[in-house]
Amino acid sequence: MGRGRVQLKRIENKISRQVTFSKRRSGLLKKAHEISVLCDAHVGLIIFSTKGKLFEYSSDSSMETILERYERYSCAEKQLVPTASESQESSSWTIELPKLTNRMEVLQRNLRNSMGEDLDPLSLRELQHLEQQLDIGLKRIRTRKNQLMLEAIAEMQKKAKALQEENNLITKKLKENENMLAERANWEQQCNNISGPNSTTPLLMAPHPRPPLPSHSGAFQASGVVEEGSGYQTRPTTNNTRIPSWMLNHPNQ
Known part of the structure; x- marks a missing residue:
């Protein structure tokens, strides 16, 4: 009668479990060595017992070489294969x-x-719906346009007000300058009238004092004669208090 298949499950007996581990571990290490020699493969085997003891086999000189190679290839495969x-x-x-x-x-x-x-593919209801949407859009566009126009008008009115104020200020200054020029011309005219048209005396110089009048008996000086450069009129002087006859015969009689 042949041997039956052993059911794979955890061995409850600790001694039997340890013996089975030792036997299977040796066989596994032997198989790893055989496959590395027969097939020229790079094999790395790591085993930890239940107590944490390490058992390993490496076909290369060291296990680190195989582990580095494993990490390098695993990283390359992760980059190629999407997660x-x-x-x-x-x-x-x-x-x-x-x-x-x-x-x-x-x-x-x-x-x-x-x-x-x-x-053409639209139905009557779809066309009506499209017309309503366009009307709503046009109302919004007109509202925005009117708002922008009102803002532009307000800005222009503000600028016009500022320009008007500036214009009024300039006009006021021009009138003040004209009044000053007129007053200066009037003052110069008055000074010229006082000093005489042919006088070379400066305008701000005070007039010369009136020279003394000559006293000759029986004679008088011409009335209304203006002494040059004096600004005074001479009055007729005579020693005779009688009125001449030619003054009595006035032509207005």
Whole structure:
């Protein structure tokens, strides 16, 4: 009668478990050596017992060489093979792409309809809905346009007010300058009238004192004669208090 297959499960007896571990470990190490020699393969075997004891086998000179090679190849494979999250993200984009494409087509069609193009496929209800949307859009556009126009008008009025104030200030200054020039011309005219047209005396110089009048008996000086450079009129002087006869015969009689 042949030997039956042993059921794989944890051996409860500690002694039997230890004996089985020793036998199987030796056989495993032997098989690893055989495959490395027969197949020219690089083999690294690491075993930890239940008590934490390490058993290893390496076909190369050291186990570190095999471990470095393992890390290098495992990192390269991770970069080439996408992870689960990347695969899930790629699948989600694959699902979303047709939706986004359809959405873009709908938006492009609505834009053409708003421009008055491709209206043949639309029904009466769709055309009415499009007309309502355009009316609402036009109202908003007009409202915004009026607001901008009012703001521009207010800004222009503000500038016009500032220019008017500046103009009034300039006009006031011009009038003040004209008044000053007129007063100066009037003052110069008065000074010229006082000093005489042929006088070379400075305008601000005081007039010369009146010279003494000559006293000759029986004679008088001409009335109304202005002494040059004096600014005074001479009065007639005579020793005779009688009025001449030619003054009595006035032509107005």
